Amino acid sequence: MGERVIIHEVGPRDGLQNEAVVLPTDQKAGLVARLQAAGCPQVEVSSFVRPRWVPQLADAEDLIRSLPMGDEVTWWALVPNRRGMERALESGISAVATFMSVSETHNEKNVNRTSKESLESLREVIATANAEGLQVRAYLSTVFGCPYEGDVDVRRAAALAGELLAAGAEHVSLGDTTGMADPSSVQRTVECMVASGIPLESLALHMHDTRGTALANVLTGLRLGVRRFDAAVAGLGGCPYAPGASGNLATEDLVHMLHAMGYSTGIDLDALADAGAFASQALGRALPGRYHRYHLARMQREERERSAC
Amino acid sequence: MGERVIIHEVGPRDGLQNEAVVLPTDQKAGLVARLQAAGCPQVEVSSFVRPRWVPQLADAEDLIRSLPMGDEVTWWALVPNRRGMERALESGISAVATFMSVSETHNEKNVNRTSKESLESLREVIATANAEGLQVRAYLSTVFGCPYEGDVDVRRAAALAGELLAAGAEHVSLGDTTGMADPSSVQRTVECMVASGIPLESLALHMHDTRGTALANVLTGLRLGVRRFDAAVAGLGGCPYAPGASGNLATEDLVHMLHAMGYSTGIDLDALADAGAFASQALGRALPGRYHRYHLARMQREERERSAC
Numbered sequence: 001m002g003e004r005v006i007i008h009e010v011g012p013r014d015g016l017q018n019e020a021v022v023l024p025t026d027q028k029a030g031l032v033a034r035l036q037a038a039g040c041p042q043v044e045v046s047s048f049v050r051p052r053w054v055p056q057l058a059d060a061e062d063l064i065r066s067l068p069m070g071d072e073v074t075w076w077a078l079v080p081n082r083r084g085m086e087r088a089l090e091s092g093i094s095a096v097a098t099f100m101s102v103s104e105t106h107n108e109k110n111v112n113r114t115s116k117e118s119l120e121s122l123r124e125v126i127a128t129a130n131a132e133g134l135q136v137r138a139y140l141s142t143v144f145g146c147p148y149e150g151d152v153d154v155r156r157a158a159a160l161a162g163e164l165l166a167a168g169a170e171h172v173s174l175g176d177t178t179g180m181a182d183p184s185s186v187q188r189t190v191e192c193m194v195a196s197g198i199p200l201e202s203l204a205l206h207m208h209d210t211r212g213t214a215l216a217n218v219l220t221g222l223r224l225g226v227r228r229f230d231a232a233v234a235g236l237g238g239c240p241y242a243p244g245a246s247g248n249l250a251t252e253d254l255v256h257m258l259h260a261m262g263y264s265t266g267i268d269l270d271a272l273a274d275a276g277a278f279a280s281q282a283l284g285r286a287l288p289g290r291y292h293r294y295h296l297a298r299m300q301r302e303e304r305e306r307s308a309c
Numbered sequence: 310m311g312e313r314v315i316i317h318e319v320g321p322r323d324g325l326q327n328e329a330v331v332l333p334t335d336q337k338a339g340l341v342a343r344l345q346a347a348g349c350p351q352v353e354v355s356s357f358v359r360p361r362w363v364p365q366l367a368d369a370e371d372l373i374r375s376l377p378m379g380d381e382v383t384w385w386a387l388v389p390n391r392r393g394m395e396r397a398l399e400s401g402i403s404a405v406a407t408f409m410s411v412s413e414t415h416n417e418k419n420v421n422r423t424s425k426e427s428l429e430s431l432r433e434v435i436a437t438a439n440a441e442g443l444q445v446r447a448y449l450s451t452v453f454g455c456p457y458e459g460d461v462d463v464r465r466a467a468a469l470a471g472e473l474l475a476a477g478a479e480h481v482s483l484g485d486t487t488g489m490a491d492p493s494s495v496q497r498t499v500e501c502m503v504a505s506g507i508p509l510e511s512l513a514l515h516m517h518d519t520r521g522t523a524l525a526n527v528l529t530g531l532r533l534g535v536r537r538f539d540a541a542v543a544g545l546g547g548c549p550y551a552p553g554a555s556g557n558l559a560t561e562d563l564v565h566m567l568h569a570m571g572y573s574t575g576i577d578l579d580a581l582a583d584a585g586a587f588a589s590q591a592l593g594r595a596l597p598g599r600y601h602r603y604h605l606a607r608m609q610r611e612e613r614e615r616s617a618c
Binding site: 179182183184185209210211212213215216218219220250252253256257260261262289290291294 | 488491492493494518519520521522524525527528529559561562565566569570571598599600603
């Protein structure tokens with residue numbers, strides 16, 4: 001067994017919230033069950049953002065009610081504010097993710113609040129979650145660049161990450177919201193975080209593949225000691241508020257590379273690719289992950305060979 | 310100006326030889342002209358493999374006759390054997406690429422010769438090219454794994470690379486024919502080459518993105534000191550003899566990452582992406598490169614915004 005890397009699967013939430021097709025709850029439950037069967041240890045299943053804003057995830061309570069409970073998977077849901085936190089507590093979910101943006105403009109466009117207002121609200125949300133015994137992660141978006149402001153001050157990102165950890169988040173996920181990061185900026189950012197006193201164990205990287213750099217960026221984080229990465233099965237997802245943004249890093253591509261390099265994830269890669277194939281079929285469209293498409297091509301070839309026998 | 314990295318563009322050859330649609334010569338010339346306009350310093354335009362085997366490139370002589378001559382671009386063509394070398398000399402091309410496989414099985418399936426026979430033939434071809442004043446590169450395929458044999462002995466790869474350099478090739482391009490490489494195997498391979506006495510300047514990496522690892526593999530090579538990489542505009546290409554293989558690394562993805570990291574390539578990224586858009590339109594299909602698709606989405610949005618004014 002190689003060194004452990006923790007994969008935080010965001011497909012059912014960050015992926016499906018950006019799909020034009022709204023999946024019925026039983027199809028979402030089918031996807032989530034396949035992710036669990038593949039051994040995914042952390043799965044973000046839905047969001048308590050207002051259904052008016054994200055109609056794709058309006059069935060959060062119903063989906064969460066259908067989840068198999070047990071110790072092997074931690075189920076996460078996104079929580080925007082106090083009202084979302086109340087819904088999360090009522091739903092019985094055991095882990096929540098908050099979010100805010102480093103970029104003032106992006107934060108205001110995304111949640112109609114200043115960064116200061118967001119931070120104050122999240123402090124209260126995180127404190128409530130901790131008091132109720134829930135795990136908490138904090139997403140920090142536009143860490144590697146903002147589609148409105150351009151460059152982002154990495155010291156500001158590190159200061160906000162520090163605030164969110166001090167507020168009680170167990171880790172901060174650094175989001176490359178519109179895929180602007182490259183290996184050099186990832187290195188500068190992670191080194192600045194560490195120099196600001198943030199432990200590597202408190203960091204996750206959430207990379208988007210808009211310009212194809214996601215896995216190279218992960219490799220850089222890995223080399224610097226980061227051991228927690230977000231990804232979406234088959235490359236579902238993106239950011240609806242960011243022009244030009246495409247999907248998340250595909251979980252299969254990430255898991256394949258990590259296993260090839262000798263790391264362990266606890267995930268069965270073939271079973272994970274089957275979950276991606278299920279998502280693709282349910283949505284009725286090809287999904288962008290590379291390993292996923294290789295897996296589908298291989299399965300189709302094997303099927304043809306069996307038919308020919 | 311950052312440190313220089315040399316990009317060897319293989320789209321017109323390695324890309325088009327694997328497309329179902331055969332482009333007319335004037336369309337190929339249009340693509341090649343756009344690659345030149347984008348500042349690509351090295352472009353592999355066609356192949357002197359028998360037209361019966363690669364009908365997509367049967368017009369090698371006509372295309373090469375149409376190329377603008379000058380100092381800023383080195384035009385390359387693939388040469389399989391003595392007969393191909395004769396055709397190359399008649400065509401007036403100034404640089405040729407030979408090829409053979411590290412894997413005995415892959416070599417036999419690809420060119421119906423043993424490795425020993427291939428090496429002997431290539432020694433003669435390379436000597437002829439040198440005697441005629443042509444530049445020569447040598448492709449070594451299945452360096453990071455073979456779809457028939459599985460693992461490949463890296464010492465055998467290093468020995469063959471050494472033989473090809475000793476025969477007079479100016480550099481050897483290490484091919485990940487079916488996308489089996491990962492950052493760890495790239496590191497092992499490059500380190501073994503260097504330990505075998507092969508200078509870093511004599512190496513190129515030719516990565517396929519079948520499983521999504523191409524850019525992470527390039528990053529590993531870059532960190533170890535490799536400064537020459539092959540790629541195909543918009544991600545055209547693959548290997549027709551290798552089951553499950555998908556396209557080459559997209560040149561735009563590579564150039565974007567290198568520029569973001571401060572390296573110089575001499576290539577204008579927007580103009581390169583326009584060349585990819587031209588290839589996509591000429592072939593009538595979406596191409597897999599990430600940056601290429603981001604570029605197309607951005608252009609379409611800007612077009613809509615102009616129309617709305």
